[in-house]
Amino acid sequence: MSAERLRPLFSDEAGGLHEADPGWEALGQSGANSLPLRSWIPLPRGATVMHLPHRVGLARPRGSAGAAPLPGWAVTAVLPVGYLRLLFPSYLDPPPGRDQTLPLYGYAAVAARAGQLVVAARRSDDFAPWTGARPSSERIRAAVEVLQRRLPRNRVVAQLSVCALQHGCLTAQNTFLRRHEGALPTSAACNADCLGCISLQSDSGAPTPQPRIPRAPTAGELIEVGEYHLSGAGRGGEGSMVSFGQGCEGEPLLRERALRPVVGELRRGFPRSTIHVNTNGSRPLALRRLIREGLDSCRISVFSFRQDLFAAYYRPRGYSMEEVLECARVARREGAQLTLNLLTFPGVTDSPEELELTLSRLAELEVEQLQLRSLNVDPHWLLSRIPPLAPGVGLERMLERLRRELPRLRLGNFTRPRRLGAGAVVGAGL
Ligand code: SF4
Structure with missing residues (x-):
């Protein structure tokens, strides 16, 4: 679509949204570069529009080559699950004393077109358990109370109650509702300190949206909750799934010893269920032992395959x-x-050298599904902590190459159960 008709947005300090006059062209940002916002979709339902406090928005006066400040703060959108951000907003650094790190969201560039908001993004997955209608808060609360009454001292239940009711975590809600992918948080510790960790921020000052489970649960507690969740599905757990390695915990492979009996027990009780781990991939031996107990699905988080970028981020x-x-x-x-969870960031993930390495690793490792997640982090803060990179080719061009060069690789956002229940719809990835 043409950028001609897009109007930049800015906000006043009270949060009022304003369109710049037609003499300005809307921009987004990729790495260190401001670019015209050319690829966009109407703002999807469930997106949240917000301003970036003390960060003056940038746009381009038409006919000029460079960016210039708008008369107000930058405006952005945070996308719902199932969408991929293509550019983040273009803005100036905040003044000293106002430079508190932004909370961990996936900030996307926005603009206005004919009075409607548009966002630099594209749909990246459509899978009913994740993108379908959400259960009502009454239904979730009732389901939480049922399990709290049944297992009043269980630490997994205590943690998931907070996640389900206060943080709106869908996998936590699923555990209580006994459907789809249910969360089993296992680990209070981690052997990484990711710049974008949502359960613990050691040095950014950014608030953590899903505070980490304070104490590791026992194998018995995990089995109780896992059995409760999986027995909600018929036929040996078909179509149902439990996953270790949630947003509210550390690294699950560090708990291999406790997890072995959990996996073994759940596999024996629910032979057709999917037992999955989301991991940073740090402990191959632990992973092998868990797979031999019955774990049958694994998602490894990847920011970059380059050692220096990997080390800077993790x-x-x-x-x-x-x-x-x-x-x-x-x-x-x-x-x-x-599956791999590629934490995408415009200007990093699509930087040419980075992209070549990602393509060759995906081919070599025979990855089945690549999940493309927008990395939730303060954009300028992230860029100040990683080595500089050559300008990106664009995330859409990256997607084209992935499709062309790795036709068997599935692209999307969500892990599918290995054995789907009757009538299940897999949904469309990219
Ligand atoms: S590996 Fe996971 S839990 Fe550990 S620091 Fe990174 S995001 Fe947080």
């Missing part, structure tokens, strides 16, 4: 990219579903 303790690659190989060798 700040790993006691492991390196080599262990992450080995975890992927273990998953394939041992027959588990292998």
Whole structure:
């Protein structure tokens, strides 16, 4: 679509939204570069529009080559699940004393077109358990109370109650509702210190949207909740799924010893269920042992396959990219579903050298599904903490290459159960 008719937006300090006059062209940002906002969709339902306090928005006066400040703060949109951000907003750094790190959201560039809001994004997955209608808060509350009464001292239930009721976490809600992918948070510790960790921020000052489980639950507590969730599905757990490694915890593979009996018990009780782990990929041996107990699905988080970028983002303790690659190989060798969660950031993920390496790793590791998630982080803060990169080719061009060069790779956002129940719809990825 043409950028001609897009109007930049800015906000006043009270939050009032304003359109710039037609002499300005809307911009978005990729890495260090401001670019005209050319690829967009109407603002999807469920998106949240907000301003970026003390960050003056940038736009381009028509006919000029460079960006210039707008008369107000930058405006952005935070997208619902199932959408991929293409550009983040273009804005100036805040003045000293007003430079508190932004909360962990996936800020996307926005503009106005004929009075409607548009956003630099595209749909990236459509899978009913994630993108369909949400259960009512009354139904969730009632389901939480049922399990609280049944397991009043269970630490998993205590943690998931907060996640389901206060943080709106869908996998936590699913556990109580006994449907789809249910969360089983396991670990209070982590061997990484990710710049974008949503459960613990060690040095940014940004608030954490899903505070980490304070104490690790026992195997018995995890089994109780896992059995409760999976027995909600018929036929040995078909179509249902439990997952370790949630937003509100540390690294689940650090709890391999406690998890082995959990996985074994759930696999015996629910042979047709999917038992999944979301992991940073730091412990291949632990992953292999869990797969041999019955874990059959694995998603490894990847910011970059380059050691320097990997180290700058994960700040790993006691492991390196080599262990992450080995975890992927273990998953394939041992027959588990292998998906990667690529934490995308415009101007990083699509930087040419980065893209070439990602394509070759995906091919070599025979990844089944690539989940493209917009990295939730303060954009300028992130860029100040990683090595500089060559300008990105654009996330849409990256998607084209992924489709063309890796036709068997599924693209999307959400992990599918390995055995779907009767009448289940897999939904469309990208
Ligand atoms: S690996 Fe996960 S839990 Fe650990 S710091 Fe990174 S995001 Fe947080």
